[in-house]
Amino acid sequence: MFSDIIGFETKQFKRIKKIINDIDISYNETDRLQIVKFLNFDVDIEKLALRSKELTDYFFGKTILLYTPLYISNYCINGCLYCGFSALNKIKRKKLSLNDVKKEIISIKEKGFDTILILTGEDRRNSSLEYILKVIEIAKKYFSEILIEIYPLEEYEYRKLVNNGITGVTLYQETYDKKFYDRIHKFGPKKNFNYRLDAVERAINAGVKEVNIGPLLGLNKNYDFDVYMTVIHGQYIQNNYPEVELAISYPRIQSSVSKIKTYPVKDIDFAKIIFITRLFLNRVGINISTREPQYMRDNLIGLGITKMSAEAKTTVGGHAKNFYDAKQFEINDNRNLVDIIKVLKLKNYRPEFTNWVKI
Numbered sequence: 445m446f447s448d449i450i451g452f453e454t455k456q457f458k459r460i461k462k463i464i465n466d467i468d469i470s471y472n473e474t475d476r477l478q479i480v481k482f483l484n485f486d487v488d489i490e491k492l493a494l495r496s497k498e499l500t501d502y503f504f505g506k507t508i509l510l511y512t513p514l515y516i517s518n519y520c521i522n523g524c525l526y527c528g529f530s531a532l533n534k535i536k537r538k539k540l541s542l543n544d545v546k547k548e549i550i551s552i553k554e555k556g557f558d559t560i561l562i563l564t565g566e567d568r569r570n571s572s573l574e575y576i577l578k579v580i581e582i583a584k585k586y587f588s589e590i591l592i593e594i595y596p597l598e599e600y601e602y603r604k605l606v607n608n609g610i611t612g613v614t615l616y617q618e619t620y621d622k623k624f625y626d627r628i629h630k631f632g633p634k635k636n637f638n639y640r641l642d643a644v645e646r647a648i649n650a651g652v653k654e655v656n657i658g659p660l661l662g663l664n665k666n667y668d669f670d671v672y673m674t675v676i677h678g679q680y681i682q683n684n685y686p687e688v689e690l691a692i693s694y695p696r697i698q699s700s701v702s703k704i705k706t707y708p709v710k711d712i713d714f715a716k717i718i719f720i721t722r723l724f725l726n727r728v729g730i731n732i733s734t735r736e737p738q739y740m741r742d743n744l745i746g747l748g749i750t751k752m753s754a755e756a757k758t759t760v761g762g763h764a765k766n767f768y769d770a771k772q773f774e775i776n777d778n779r780n781l782v783d784i785i786k787v788l789k790l791k792n793y794r795p796e797f798t799n800w801v802k803i
């Protein structure tokens with residue numbers, strides 16, 4: 445499990461930071477030293493972008509997968525200091541009835557999507573596994589690909605979901621800095637760092653086809669550490685579980701919903717992070733969400749990203765009808781699917797709607 449080696453990898457990072465000034469930049473190297481060097485020094489960003497583009501086109505062709513998230517519940521028992529759904533916040537809590545789930549799903553399907561990401565806040569009592577299984581039961585009648593972003597589960601629980609039709613699991617570690625993680629998660633099961641970290645491997649052992657990992661950029665003052673560890677975590681998954689499709693997301697925190705000081709990552713650094721990830725993880729899917737503004741999303745098409753969310757709502761429901769107001773975060777790209785497809789086609793990229801087709 446990755447939790448067995450994270451201590452060693454953290455020491456490696458600290459050792460590299462001490463000698464960083466003595467390391468030469470080589471665009472051909474693929475070792476740990478280079479990841480840290482690229483993250484910390486001015487590099488030729490155009491050269492990096494070009495290499496990222498070459499690798500992305502080579503491994504993925506000119507395609508971008510489009511999907512949309514559906515929030516089915518905003519109940520959460522965790523005290524995360526940076527999230528709109530935190531139990532620390534007094535917001536209206538709601539979960540969708542199965543009837544409303546069906547309306548949302550039909551509305552999403554009618555827009556043209558074939559991949560859906562089902563999300564909940566983390567609360568086993570209000571969003572029980574049985575409830576989630578019933579939602580999946582409805583979703584699988586309409587979608588080829590069902591991904592979930594819920595609380596971490598035991599392997600046998602993931603197996604139940606796999607047997608019921610999910611293809612993938614998204615689970616963000618937020619930060620790989622264990623001490624900092626403990627400080628920003630005030631209470632709740634999410635405080636258990638290792639249990640969360642190893643959940644993607646439990647999901648893989650249970651048979652999911654794809655996993656999506658990532659840090660929340662801007663939480664940790666030292667984003668270089670979290671990006672480094674994400675890449676190392678990605679390499680670990682690819683080496684140990686070659687049968688699984690791995691994707692990485694780098695959501696950037698929005699200061700407006702955070703109760704703690706944030707450290708915004710600049711656009712140029714965000715782009716550099718995507719290029720570096722491609723350089724060191726050639727085959728990884730890279731996802732960009734609607735947290736990012738239109739100009740970032742459009743400009744990064746073809747330069748490393750392979751998946752984009754579209755028409756996202758971060759309220760519970762919100763596709764068929766705007767049910768409730770509390771949002772997990774703000775959307776910065778409100779274009780509809782048709783407009784996003786137009787941009788992709790203008791750039792000679794083909795929109796894809798699923799990775800997996802049932803046969």
Ligand code: SF4
Pocket residue numbers: 520521522523524527528529530531564565566634
């Ligand atoms: S980040 Fe997830 S676990 Fe934390 S408060 Fe938000 S929804 Fe709950």
